[in-house]
Amino acid sequence: MSDTQAKTARSDAERIGSEVRALLAPVHAGLEALRDEILEAFRRADAEGRAVLESDLVDLPGFFAAHGLMEEVAVGVGFVGAPGAVNGQDRYILWWQRRGDGFARLRLNFEPDSVDVYDYHEMDWYKVAAESSRPVLYGPYVDYSGSGHYVFTGAVPVRSDRFIGIAGADLSVTEMERRLTGLLRTVGLDALVVTGERRVLAANTPRWVVGSKLRVAPAPDGTGGTAGFLAVVPVGLDSDWSVAVAAPE
Amino acid sequence: MANDIADPGPLAPMLGRSSYRGRADEVAQRLEEAILLGLLGDGEQLPTEIELANQFGVSPMTLREALAQLRERRLVVTRRGRSGGSFVRRPAGPDPDEILPRLRAMSVTQLRDLGDEVSAIHVHASRLAAGRASPTNVRRLFALAEQLHKATTVRDRVRADSRFNIEVAMAAQSERLTRRQVLLQAEVAEMLWIPAGEELSVDSVVERHHGLAKAIADEDEATAASLAEQDVALRLRRLIRLHLDLTEPEGSAR
Numbered sequence: 001m002s003d004t005q006a007k008t009a010r011s012d013a014e015r016i017g018s019e020v021r022a023l024l025a026p027v028h029a030g031l032e033a034l035r036d037e038i039l040e041a042f043r044r045a046d047a048e049g050r051a052v053l054e055s056d057l058v059d060l061p062g063f064f065a066a067h068g069l070m071e072e073v074a075v076g077v078g079f080v081g082a083p084g085a086v087n088g089q090d091r092y093i094l095w096w097q098r099r100g101d102g103f104a105r106l107r108l109n110f111e112p113d114s115v116d117v118y119d120y121h122e123m124d125w126y127k128v129a130a131e132s133s134r135p136v137l138y139g140p141y142v143d144y145s146g147s148g149h150y151v152f153t154g155a156v157p158v159r160s161d162r163f164i165g166i167a168g169a170d171l172s173v174t175e176m177e178r179r180l181t182g183l184l185r186t187v188g189l190d191a192l193v194v195t196g197e198r199r200v201l202a203a204n205t206p207r208w209v210v211g212s213k214l215r216v217a218p219a220p221d222g223t224g225g226t227a228g229f230l231a232v233v234p235v236g237l238d239s240d241w242s243v244a245v246a247a248p249e
Numbered sequence: 250m251a252n253d254i255a256d257p258g259p260l261a262p263m264l265g266r267s268s269y270r271g272r273a274d275e276v277a278q279r280l281e282e283a284i285l286l287g288l289l290g291d292g293e294q295l296p297t298e299i300e301l302a303n304q305f306g307v308s309p310m311t312l313r314e315a316l317a318q319l320r321e322r323r324l325v326v327t328r329r330g331r332s333g334g335s336f337v338r339r340p341a342g343p344d345p346d347e348i349l350p351r352l353r354a355m356s357v358t359q360l361r362d363l364g365d366e367v368s369a370i371h372v373h374a375s376r377l378a379a380g381r382a383s384p385t386n387v388r389r390l391f392a393l394a395e396q397l398h399k400a401t402t403v404r405d406r407v408r409a410d411s412r413f414n415i416e417v418a419m420a421a422q423s424e425r426l427t428r429r430q431v432l433l434q435a436e437v438a439e440m441l442w443i444p445a446g447e448e449l450s451v452d453s454v455v456e457r458h459h460g461l462a463k464a465i466a467d468e469d470e471a472t473a474a475s476l477a478e479q480d481v482a483l484r485l486r487r488l489i490r491l492h493l494d495l496t497e498p499e500g501s502a503r
Contacts, residue, residue, distance in 0.1 A: 142419040
C-alpha cells in the first residue's frame with residue numbers, strides 16, 4: 001500500500017459518504033414533515049377532547065409529498081399507530097403504495113390469533129423507533145407478508161406526551177442499489193456500501209455479492225492486504241451504513 | 250382489524266410485477282398466494298370485480314375467469330344479493346378427500362421429483378440464509394418453530410410449518426426463492442400434514458426447525474444445508490410411505 005493510495009481511498013470514501021447522505025436526506029426530510037402533520041392532527045383532536053379517527057389522517061398531504069421527494073425509490077409511505085392511537089384499535093396502519101400513476105392503500109391481516117398475523121409491534125423498524133425514539137433505516141429485507149417487495153423501511157417516531165406511532169417509508173432496494181452503484185462507479189479503487197449488519201448494499205465490483213454479509217465488519221486494517229480495507233466512513237443520518245474502500249484484488 | 254379499514258386498494262402488495270398482467274390464471278395464482286399467505290383473511294370480502302380488474306390491470310372478463318378458478322378451488326365463495334360479493338374462504342385444513350386421491354394418482358417418480366424441487370429451493374435457501382439472515386429473520390424462525398410446537402389444529406400446523414420454510418427463503422434475502430417457496434408450500438404443506446398413515450411427529454419437526462434456526466443463527470452454512478436436506482428427505486419418505494399404503498393391492502405381502 002502506498003500513502004497516496006490510502007489518501008485517495010480516504011478522500012473517496014468521505015466523498016461517497018456525503019453523497020450517500022445526500023441521497024438519504026429527502027427520505028429523512030419527507031418523513032419528518034409527515035411526522036409533523038400527524039402530530040398536528042393528534043394535537044387538534046386532543047384539543048377537541050376526542051380520539052383520533054382515520055378521517056383525520058387519511059388525506060394528509062405529507063404521505064404524497066414524501067413519495068414525491070423520494071421519486072421512484074419510495075414504494076410506500078405511511079403511518080403505523082401505537083396500540084389504541086387511532087379508532088381505539090390495537091393495531092392500525094395507513095400505508096400508501098405507489099401504483100401506476102396513483103396510490104393504493106395496503107391492507108394487512110391483523111387477526112390477532114392468526115398464524116399469519118402481520119405483527120409489526122414485533123418488527124425491528126417499529127421496535128427501535130418506538131423504544132429509542134430515534135429514526136431508523138432498517139433492512140434490506142424481503143417484506144413478503146407486508147408490501148411484497150425487497151425493501152428498506154425508514155421509520156421516524158411520532159411522539160407528543162406519549163408515543164403515537166411511526167411515520168415510515170418502504171424504499172426499493174433495486175432503486176437504491178442503482179443510485180449507490182452510480183456513486184461507487186466514480187471510485188477508482190474497489191468500493192462498497194455496507195450496512196451495520198455487514199450486508200453489502202452495492203459495490204463497484206463483483207468481488208462482493210450484494211445482499212450477502214461480509215464475514216467481519218469492515219475496518220481499515222492499515223496493512224493494505226487484499227482482504228483489508230483502506231478506508232471506512234460511516235454514512236450517518238438514520239442509517240448504520242458505511243462506505244468502505246479497498247485496494248483492488 | 251383489517252375489516253375496519255375502508256380500503257380502496259387492498260391488493261397492491263400482491264400485484265407485483267407488470268409482467269403478470271392480462272392472464273386469468275396468473276391473477277388467480279396471485280390471489281391464491283395472498284389467501285394462503287393470510288394477506289387476505291378468512292371471510293374477508295374482496296373488492297368489487299371492477300375494482301379488482303382495475304388493480305390487476307385486466308379486463309372484467311379475465312377477472313371473472315380468475316374468480317371462477319378460485320371458486321373451483323374453493324378458496325372464494327360468491328354470494329348474490331344486497332350483501333353479496335366474493336368472500337375469501339380459507340381452507341379449514343387439509344381435506345383428505347381431495348389430497349389422498351392426488352397422492353394416490355402420483356407415481357413415486359413424480360413424488361421424488363417434487364422432493365427434488367423442494368430440496369433445490371429449501372436446501373439452497375437454508376445455506377444462503379446462514380450467510381445472510383438478519384437478527385429479525387432469526388427471531389422469527391425460532392418464533393415460528395415455537396408456533397408449530399403450540400399449534401393445536403392440523404390447519405395451524407400447516408400454516409406454521411409452511412411459514413417457517415417461507416421465512417428461510419426470506420432470510421436468504423431472495424424475492425425469487427421466496428416466491429418459489431410460497432408456491433411449493435401451497436402444493437406440498439397440506440399433503441405432509443394430512444392425518445393419515447403414520448402420524449407426522451410434530452415434536453421431531455419442531456426439533457428439526459430449531460436445529461435449522463440455530464444453524465442459521467450461527468451462520469453455519471454447511472450445517473444449515475445438511476439439516477434442510479435431511480428434513481426434505483424425511484418428508485419425502487413420509488409421502489412415499491403414504492403413497493405405497495394407498496396403492497397397496499389387496500393381500501400383498503407388506
